[in-house]
Amino acid sequence: MGFPQARAMRALYYSGNSSLDDALNWIVEHENDADIDELPLVDVDIEIESSEPFPVSEEIKRAEQLRDENRKRKEEEEKKLQREREKERIQAGKNLLEAKRIAEQNERKRNLALRKAEKEQEKRAREKVRQKLEQDKLNRRSMLGGNPQESHAAVNSSAIRVQEERNSKPVYKVAKTDHLSNCLRSLKRNHKGEDARVRRAFQTLLIYVGNVVKNPNEEKYRKIRLSNPVFQDRVGSLKGGVEFLELCGFERVGEFLCLPHEKVDTEVLKSAGSALNTAITNPFFGLLST
Template identity: 65%
Template sequence: MAVPKVNEMLLQDLEEMGFPRPRATRALYYSGNKSLEDAIIWTIDHENDPDIDVMPLVDVDIDIDSSQSFPITEEIRIKAHKLREQERTKKEEELKRLEREREKERIQAGKRVLEVKRIAEENERQRNLALRKAEKEEEKRARGKVLQKLEQDKINRRSKHGSILPMENVANVRLEATTLEQQDKILQKPKPVYTTEKVDYLRECLRSLKRKHQAEQGRVRKAFETLLIYVRNVVKNPNNEKYRKIRLSNPLFQERVASMNGGVEFLELCGFERIGDLLYLPHEKTDITLLNSAGAVLNSAMTNPFFGLLST
C-alpha cells in the first residue's frame, strides 16, 4: 500500500487555497486528477466523510503527469472559499455546542456543591440540637439527683434521731428527676446513702477520665472495656480470689488502665485496695450491689455519646 501519485501542480494549488494535503490528495485521486474544479467539487460532496482528512493508500501507483498546471478560475476560487467558510462555520458551531455543554455542567456542579453544603449544614444543625437536648437532660438528671440526695439525707437524719416530720412537709419537696411513683418508693424505702454517693463518685471518675483523654477516644473506650471485664468477673465469681486480684505491674493493665488518669481510682472506689504490687478486693468487702452499679455506669459511659460532656 502506498500514497497515490497525483498531479503535483494541482496538489500545490489546492494546498495554497487552504486544503490540507491528505484532503487535497484524496480529492485529486478520486476525482481523476483532471482539474482543480473537479477536485473541489469532490471535496464539497464528501466533506462529511469520516476519513476526509486521512491520507489515502492504494495498491498500485498511478503515474500522473505533473508538468502541467491548470489555471485557477474565479469560479474555482469562490467554490474553495465557500468550502472553507462552511468548514469554519462548522467548527465554530461545534465549539459553541461544547461551550454550552460545559456551561451546563458547571451549573449542575454548582447546584450539587450547594446541595452538599446544605445537607452538611442541616446535619450540623441537627447535631447541635441533639447536643443541647442531651445537655439539658443531663442537667435535669443532675438537679434531680441533688434534690433526691438532699431528701434522702433528711430521711436518714430523721431516722437516726427517731423523729418524723409531718407528711405535708415531705410532700412539698420536689424531686424533678423522678416520677410520683418513684418518689413514693424513695419516701417509703430509702436507699443507703453510701451507695448513692459512691455511684456518683464512680460516674464522676469516668467523666474526669474521658475529659482528660478526650483526644484519645480509642484508648478511653479500651480502658472502659477493661474495667468492665474486671468488675463483671468479680460479680460472676465473688468467691474466686483470682478475680479479686490485679497485679499493678501487669503490662496489659499498665497500658489500658494504669496509664489513664482515673483508671486505678475507679477500681479503688469499687473496693479494691493497694497491697504492695496488687490491687486486692477482700471477700468481706465485696459489695455486689456497688459492683453492679459500677458496671451500669461503665455501660453508660460506652454507649451514651454525650457522657462526660458536662462538668458537674
C-alpha cells in the same frame, strides 16, 4: 488552496477526477475521516502543479465558508460545554457545603438532646433514691408502733435536715463526687464501642466499693492485688479503672491497692456507689462531656 497533497489526490481520485467542485465537495463531506490524509492505494498519475492561476468559483467559496462555519460551531459548542461543566462544579461545591452545614447542625441538636436526656435521667434516679429512703424510714417508724402521719411529718422534717446538711457539706465533698462521676464518664469515652466491657468494669467496681462499705473492718476487702488476672481483665486494663479506686481512697502500696482503715470515708464510698449505679442504669451516661 491549502490542502495537503495526499488529501487533494484522494479527493480527485474518489470524486472521479471529474471537476474541482466535485473534489472540494468530497473533501468537505469526508474531512473527519481517519484516513483523509493518506494516499489512495491505486496507481494514479495526476498533475497537480500548474503555472496558471486557478479560478475560484462560487462553489469553492461556499465550501470554504461551510468549513469555517463548522469549525466555529464546534468551538462554540466546546466553550458552552466548558461553561456548563464549571457551573456544575460550582453547584456541587455549594451542595457539599450545605450538606456539611446541615450535618453539623443536626449533630449539635442531637448532642443537646442527649445532654438533656442524661440530666433528666440522673434527676429521676436521684429522686427515686430519695423517695425510697423516705419510704424506708416511714416503714421503720410504723414497725416500731409510731403514728404514720407523725412519722411522715418526721420524715419530711428529717428530709429537710438532710437537705440542709447536704447544702452545708464542705466543698471538697461535692468536688469529690464530681470527680468520681467525671472519672467514670472518661472511662466510658476512652473505651467507646466496648459497652459490654465498660459495664462489666462498672459492676466490678461497685462490688469492690460495696464490700468495703459493708465490711469496713475486713482487710481482705480493702486490699487488691494489681497483678490479679481477674482484676486486670475487668478493671486494671481499662484506662480510668484504677484512678476511680484511688479517688475512693485506695493507695498503691507495692503490687497492691490498699485502703487504710483510718482512711475509709463512708460518704465518699456511698457517693462512688451512687455514681456507679447511675453509670450502669443511665443509657446516656458518658455520651457527652459535662
